Amino acid sequence: MSEEIIIAGFGGQGVLSMGQIICYSGVMQGKEVSWMPSYGPEMRGGTANCTAIISDEQISSPVLTEFDTAIVLNQPSMDKFEDAIKPGGLLIYEENGMTRKPRRKDINICAIAAYDESVKMNNTKVFNMIVIGGFLKVKPIIELENVIKGLEKVLPERYHHLIPLNEEAIHRGMKIIKEAHQAN
Amino acid sequence: MSESNIINPENLVYDKTSVMTDRVLHYCPGCGHGTAHRMLAEAIDDLGIQGDTIGVAPVGCSVLAYYYFDVDMQQAAHGRAPAVATGIKRTMPEKYVFTYQGDGDLAAIGTAETIHACNRGENILIVFINNGIYGMTGGQMAPTTLEGMKSSTSPRGRDIQSMGNPLKITELVAQLPGTYYVTRHSVQKPANARKAKRALKKALEYQKENKGTCLVEIVANCPSGWKMTPAQSNQWMEENMFPFYPLGDIKVPSE
Amino acid sequence: MKELRLMKGNEALAEAAIRAGADAYFGYPITPQSEVIEYLMRENPADRTGMQVLQAESEVAAINMVYGAAGCGKKAMTSSSSPGISLKMEGISYIAGAELPCVVVNVVRAGPGLGTIQPSQSDYFQAVKGGGHGDYKMIVLAPATVQESVDYVRLGFELAFKYRNPVMILSDGIIGQMMEKVELFEQHPRSTEEPEWATVGKKPGKDSVIVTSLQLQSEEQEKVNLKLQAKYREMEKNEVRYETHQCEDAEYLFVAFGSCARITRKAMEMARKKGIKAGLIRPQTLYPFPVKAIHKLAKQVKGIMTVEMNAGQMVEDVRLAARGEAPVEFFGRFGGMIPSPDEIFNAFEQKMIGG
Numbered sequence: 134m135s136e137e138i139i140i141a142g143f144g145g146q147g148v149l150s151m152g153q154i155i156c157y158s159g160v161m162q163g164k165e166v167s168w169m170p171s172y173g174p175e176m177r178g179g180t181a182n183c184t185a186i187i188s189d190e191q192i193s194s195p196v197l198t199e200f201d202t203a204i205v206l207n208q209p210s211m212d213k214f215e216d217a218i219k220p221g222g223l224l225i226y227e228e229n230g231m232t233r234k235p236r237r238k239d240i241n242i243c244a245i246a247a248y249d250e251s252v253k254m255n256n257t258k259v260f261n262m263i264v265i266g267g268f269l270k271v272k273p274i275i276e277l278e279n280v281i282k283g284l285e286k287v288l289p290e291r292y293h294h295l296i297p298l299n300e301e302a303i304h305r306g307m308k309i310i311k312e313a314h315q316a317n
Numbered sequence: 318m319s320e321s322n323i324i325n326p327e328n329l330v331y332d333k334t335s336v337m338t339d340r341v342l343h344y345c346p347g348c349g350h351g352t353a354h355r356m357l358a359e360a361i362d363d364l365g366i367q368g369d370t371i372g373v374a375p376v377g378c379s380v381l382a383y384y385y386f387d388v389d390m391q392q393a394a395h396g397r398a399p400a401v402a403t404g405i406k407r408t409m410p411e412k413y414v415f416t417y418q419g420d421g422d423l424a425a426i427g428t429a430e431t432i433h434a435c436n437r438g439e440n441i442l443i444v445f446i447n448n449g450i451y452g453m454t455g456g457q458m459a460p461t462t463l464e465g466m467k468s469s470t471s472p473r474g475r476d477i478q479s480m481g482n483p484l485k486i487t488e489l490v491a492q493l494p495g496t497y498y499v500t501r502h503s504v505q506k507p508a509n510a511r512k513a514k515r516a517l518k519k520a521l522e523y524q525k526e527n528k529g530t531c532l533v534e535i536v537a538n539c540p541s542g543w544k545m546t547p548a549q550s551n552q553w554m555e556e557n558m559f560p561f562y563p564l565g566d567i568k569v570p571s572e
Numbered sequence: 573m574k575e576l577r578l579m580k581g582n583e584a585l586a587e588a589a590i591r592a593g594a595d596a597y598f599g600y601p602i603t604p605q606s607e608v609i610e611y612l613m614r615e616n617p618a619d620r621t622g623m624q625v626l627q628a629e630s631e632v633a634a635i636n637m638v639y640g641a642a643g644c645g646k647k648a649m650t651s652s653s654s655p656g657i658s659l660k661m662e663g664i665s666y667i668a669g670a671e672l673p674c675v676v677v678n679v680v681r682a683g684p685g686l687g688t689i690q691p692s693q694s695d696y697f698q699a700v701k702g703g704g705h706g707d708y709k710m711i712v713l714a715p716a717t718v719q720e721s722v723d724y725v726r727l728g729f730e731l732a733f734k735y736r737n738p739v740m741i742l743s744d745g746i747i748g749q750m751m752e753k754v755e756l757f758e759q760h761p762r763s764t765e766e767p768e769w770a771t772v773g774k775k776p777g778k779d780s781v782i783v784t785s786l787q788l789q790s791e792e793q794e795k796v797n798l799k800l801q802a803k804y805r806e807m808e809k810n811e812v813r814y815e816t817h818q819c820e821d822a823e824y825l826f827v828a829f830g831s832c833a834r835i836t837r838k839a840m841e842m843a844r845k846k847g848i849k850a851g852l853i854r855p856q857t858l859y860p861f862p863v864k865a866i867h868k869l870a871k872q873v874k875g876i877m878t879v880e881m882n883a884g885q886m887v888e889d890v891r892l893a894a895r896g897e898a899p900v901e902f903f904g905r906f907g908g909m910i911p912s913p914d915e916i917f918n919a920f921e922q923k924m925i926g927g
Contacts, residue, residue: 153751157578160753166578168751172604172689194835195750198912286578368773371644374784383782389771391643392784394666397636400628404640404648405771407624408596412773430636433629 134164134189136274137197139214141182142206142227147261150287151204152183154265157283158275159187167195180209187274204268208232221316225268235314242314243271250305259302266306277303334362338387345452347547349537350378352504353446354385356514357417361388364521370413371405373398375427377419378452396427399434402441413524415442421451424460424486431490438495438529442520445487445532447562448539456542460484463561468542483561487534491568497529499568503536503559505551528570536562575756581718581747582607584754585651585677588725590617593760594675595646596624598637600656603689604745605679608651621762631656635663635676642672643783645770647729647763651677653745654695655686657703664738665704668800669785671769673732675725676710677741679748682908690908691745693832696885699742700859707797709804711739711811712858714829718752720856726757731811735803736769742858744881746831746910813856814865818844822851824924825869825898827890828879829855832911836879839916848925858886863893870897875924879916880904 142148149170156166170183186192202223205211220239229248247263284296336358344350361370374382376395383390393401398416406414423431423445451457458468461483465474491499502513520531536558538550586608599609617623628634634650641648657678682692699712711731713724728739766772774780787793828836833854843850855862876898878887887902894900903919905911
């Protein structure tokens with residue numbers, strides 16, 4: 134098993150921490166992982182992305198040009214990474230704020246209204262956990278208990294009381310993700 | 318009475334401190350470095366801290382100071398002595414650490430290191446020998462060269478318009494909250510030398526109490542660089558250097 | 573029990589320094605390595621081990637603080653990225669000349685000049701050929717993983733003290749910024765030893781200790797140089813480290829180091845999938861360089877392809893090592909660009925197999 138993921142969106146959407154949580158969960162499941170952020174001026178300019186790789190084997194390159202899965206959370210990220218998905222791969226996009234639908238026909242596409250759901254939960258900070266939930270629903274590469282263990286590692290102890298809320302967000306994401314297109 | 322009768326331990330009135338080695342100084346005849354070395358060495362001796370002192374030699378005439386001070390010493394890159402001393406003091410806080418630097422080292426190429434060590438209040442002693450010239454490289458203009466003073470790179474005298482002003486860095490660092498004791502002395506006469514020694518001793522005592530950075534400037538002559546006899550150079554120093562770099566305390570502890 | 577963590581390369585370097593029993597770290601912020609000092613300041617190792625951490629006023633001051641602490645026999649470290657390392661080069665030359673041990677980390681970014689903050693390997697020459705003035709060498713360790721970043725800090729201090737010589741860890745923006753699983757070694761106590769060459773205060777009845785790189789007499793300075801050269805020959809004999817992948821039956825050889833070796837390995841695997849017998853050698857020490865190993869493989873293969881994130885630096889050492897036994901080609905991306913496995917493979921196919 135090897136899953137190469139790009140996660141991209143605006144700074145502040147929790148893009149980098151999503152990648153870290155997926156990787157830490159992978160560590161808890163005994164996988165090899167690597168996480169590589171985009172760093173530099175673009176971080177300050179608004180868009181951020183990170184590459185997360187989960188694999189049964191040693192990971193050779195942490196820097197990739199094509200991906201099994203792209204999780205895009207804004208339009209510029211969709212524009213940038215839609216073409217970088219391997220044929221038969223997966224695109225997950227946040228519906229809020231997208232002005233253009235994906236055009237690829239050779240990939241699986243899922244849409245998630247994670248932002249709206251986070252508003253319903255009265256906590257937009259769990260937005261990225263809802264997205265993770267959606268991703269894990271479509272690609273159950275990590276068991277939920279390992280995600281929770283990962284969260285325990287990532288979050289400082291003083292935030293551990295928020296873990297049940299995050300778990301709830303993951304469940305909501307699993308529920309609301311919709312298939313938009315199946316690969317031809 | 319023969320000479321051998323006179324040179325006897327019981328007739329000894331003034332002994333060379335054991336904190337100085339027996340090595341012959343390489344400094345030019347009449348140069349102030351020798352006396353300045355001795356005053357610092359005697360201060361270390363008086364306090365009984367020879368085995369607890371680590372010195373830092375600069376680049377400049379006193380680059381070989383480690384031949385003369387019989388204490389553990391490190392030689393630093395040009396201008397970097399306060400940074401080297403910081404590295405020593407931070408990892409050996411129980412030791413007495415001093416730098417011994419000339420004007421080019423301390424006030425030109427090492428200005429940043431000087432100001433920031435003083436501003437952090439590193440518990441070190443900075444001994445600053447100011448003779449207004451680059452001695453080792455052969456008499457070029459220094460940051461402290463006086464207006465109109467001739468050097469090989471200001472052959473018609475220092476022109477303020479084009480070469481800038483002489484830098485009173487001692488007054489400058491005295492403004493910084495990190496400095497505790499900042500004072501200016503000279504060593505051309507026994508009375509002056511004794512005062513300089515008292516200042517150096519005081520500074521080392523403050524270091525024991527972790528009071529912050531102490532800087533002792535010694536205005537000195539450079540007979541070779543100034544192209545004068547030793548006597549002339551001392552007179553010139555008193556008449557020209559002292560009015561611009563007045564002797565005395567610049568910053569003293571408030572208590 | 574082994575301690576597994578997911579860590580950024582830069583943070584791993586910092587944690588490893590604490591655990592290796594470092595006495596001091598002096599540094600100055602520069603992207604992409606500021607996490608090293610940020611981590612140390614956050615971690616406050618003074619409480620954990622007594623390790624001193626100080627943000628210096630400049631790169632130059634930082635390396636000279638390292639000199640001061642190293643002169644006292646302390647384990648001192650600094651880190652920076654390319655432009656900052658250029659500033660430190662004077663100090664590194666002094667440290668090499670005075671024969672002091674220390675660890676210097678360079679998380680390389682692309683130059684020349686201010687360049688970009690993106691990853692690069694364009695400081696290879698500076699690291700392995702000396703970098704500062706005078707005839708000197710640093711042992712250069714090139715980590716390819718976050719785990720090696722951790723391991724090389726400990727190894728770096730060991731080698732630095734074994735040879736009384738600066739050791740450089742040549743990381744880059746990829747290794748520094750990426751997160752991987754690491755196994756941390758246990759906390760080593762800080763050393764209480766006082767080496768005889770260290771300025772720790774003159775001992776009664778013994779000569780005072782002088783730390784210096786100055787020798788005004790040419791005859792004496794030549795002796796100093798000869799002594800240093802003899803030491804470098806010892807390093808070359810004892811400290812070569814490298815890793816090979818599928819070299820046993822290889823007909824073609826890739827040579828790459830650091831993060832670039834990981835990407836190249838993927839290209840090598842692509843070649844294998846296409847039935848081309850390719851192998852990879854990854855120098856872990858860039859100085860001393862695995863000359864013998866590459867020479868031996870050069871006799872075995874039809875061609876060698878060196879891949880670097882620069883305009884071709886290590887390739888010169890590979891050619892010297894191959895001594896004409898096999899043609900040596902080069903592929904590189906630079907200016908902060910990272911080669912993809914595909915383009916490496918394509919270049920390999922075109923240059924080695926024949927288009």
